[in-house]
Amino acid sequence: MFCSWALKFLPAAPAAMVVLVDLLLMLLDLSYSILCAVLQTLLPPRLKSVEGELCLITGAGGALGRLFALEFAKEGAQLVLWDCDTAANEHTARLARDLGVKVHAYTVDLSKREHIYEAADRVRAEVGDVTMVVNNAGVVAGRRLLDCPDELLERTLLVNCHALFWMTKAFLPQMKARNHGHIVTIASALGLFTTSCVEDYCASKFGAVGFHESLALELQAENQGGIKTTLVCPYIVNNGMFAGCEIRKELRSLIPPLEPLYTVQESMKAILGEQQMVCIPRLIYIPFLARVLLPWEANLATYRFMGGDKCMLPFINRTETKVT
Numbered sequence: 516m517f518c519s520w521a522l523k524f525l526p527a528a529p530a531a532m533v534v535l536v537d538l539l540l541m542l543l544d545l546s547y548s549i550l551c552a553v554l555q556t557l558l559p560p561r562l563k564s565v566e567g568e569l570c571l572i573t574g575a576g577g578a579l580g581r582l583f584a585l586e587f588a589k590e591g592a593q594l595v596l597w598d599c600d601t602a603a604n605e606h607t608a609r610l611a612r613d614l615g616v617k618v619h620a621y622t623v624d625l626s627k628r629e630h631i632y633e634a635a636d637r638v639r640a641e642v643g644d645v646t647m648v649v650n651n652a653g654v655v656a657g658r659r660l661l662d663c664p665d666e667l668l669e670r671t672l673l674v675n676c677h678a679l680f681w682m683t684k685a686f687l688p689q690m691k692a693r694n695h696g697h698i699v700t701i702a703s704a705l706g707l708f709t710t711s712c713v714e715d716y717c718a719s720k721f722g723a724v725g726f727h728e729s730l731a732l733e734l735q736a737e738n739q740g741g742i743k744t745t746l747v748c749p750y751i752v753n754n755g756m757f758a759g760c761e762i763r764k765e766l767r768s769l770i771p772p773l774e775p776l777y778t779v780q781e782s783m784k785a786i787l788g789e790q791q792m793v794c795i796p797r798l799i800y801i802p803f804l805a806r807v808l809l810p811w812e813a814n815l816a817t818y819r820f821m822g823g824d825k826c827m828l829p830f831i832n833r834t835e836t837k838v839t
């Protein structure tokens with residue numbers, strides 16, 4: 516921000532001088548961003564209005580997707596709801612319509628690129644240009660890698676990660692034309708650090724985090740500041756998707772599973788506050804930082820102590836017994 520301004524006034528300065536000034540201004544930028552982030556956490560954030568926005572939510576028939584739809588409806592956004600489960604999606608649509616907003620429900624299989632592009636064309640023709648996308652749909656195989664059919668592993672990557680590419684290719688061009696829009700990625704704490712037996716899920720969510728960050732940087736580089744991005748990384752949510760997953764019993768009250776409504780309300784604060792990223796709860800920033808700052812063995816020791824290394828085993832055992 517400050518750097519480009521200063522360069523205009525220093526055209527003839529020697530290169531070393533320019534670098535030095537640039538460095539100082541970058542440090543100023545850096546301190547300013549940290550200050551803003553600190554203030555953001557201490558003060559109630561200024562929230563934008565989404566009235567009149569056309570907001571598309573994927574996985575809208577699921578636990579978090581339904582709550583997102585209802586929260587956006589309360590804020591006055593017009594909704595486009597996508598899910599492969601027609602009945603669940605229609606149910607969400609009815610609940611949202613009861614709140615007085617226009618809702619358009621589509622049955623879409625996000626694991627198929629062509630379905631995404633076809634549905635996007637239909638939305639453009641039947642409803643209009645989408646201005647907000649909440650990439651929320653997600654799946655997990657829930658089986659041990661070597662016991663899991665390839666198709667199930669592939670599906671996790673297709674829905675949780677590949678679909679982000681096709682969704683963005685389908686809806687970003689219209690946002691770019693107006694330099695206005697918002698792309699939200701519902702990733703996971705398991706997109707920032709990992710645990711055992713969920714290789715498909717972790718790989719897909721790390722992919723989602725990487726995709727999201729690169730897209731955010733691309734929009735900045737192209738001066739498309741009117742298009743916002745928000746990455747949401749929640750810890751385990753108490754809705755059954757990971758039923759059985761648990762850390763060491765004695766430490767569970769330190770970091771209990773999240774309530775779905777709380778998760779969505781915290782996500783909404785970040786989205787409407789145009790925050791770039793949020794971990795829910797904030798405590799999740801600690802293992803995220805520790806993963807890169809500490810040696811592998813040190814992380815392993817803390818994971819073992821907290822029961823984070825084997826937290827998925829009861830979940831995997833449950834799904835495997837259900838299948839066999």
Ligand SMILES: NC(=O)C1=CN([C@@H]2O[C@H](COP(=O)(O)OP(=O)(O)OC[C@H]3O[C@@H](n4cnc5c(N)ncnc54)[C@H](OP(=O)(O)O)[C@@H]3O)[C@@H](O)[C@H]2O)C=CC1
Nearest residue numbers: 574576577578579599600624625626651652653751752756
């Ligand atoms: N629950 C948790 O503990 C956490 C979840 N998350 C993430 O939050 C997001 C929402 O999860 P949550 O609400 O809990 O999950 P749910 O399983 O409740 O909802 C996911 C929804 O997406 C739908 N869906 C699945 N596959 C497809 C597909 N191919 N095409 C279209 N829709 C599809 C599901 O339909 P169907 O039911 O028919 O499969 C379901 O309606 C996910 O991205 C998840 O990874 C992040 C952190 C923790």
Ligand SMILES: CC1=C(/C=C/C(C)=C/C=C/C(C)=C/C=O)C(C)(C)CCC1
Nearest residue numbers: 703709710750751757762802821823826
């Ligand atoms: C691994 C690990 C932990 C447990 C994490 C768990 C249990 C995450 C579950 C996340 C889910 C289910 C996300 C879904 O998207 C602790 C205790 C925080 C300590 C650090 C290491």
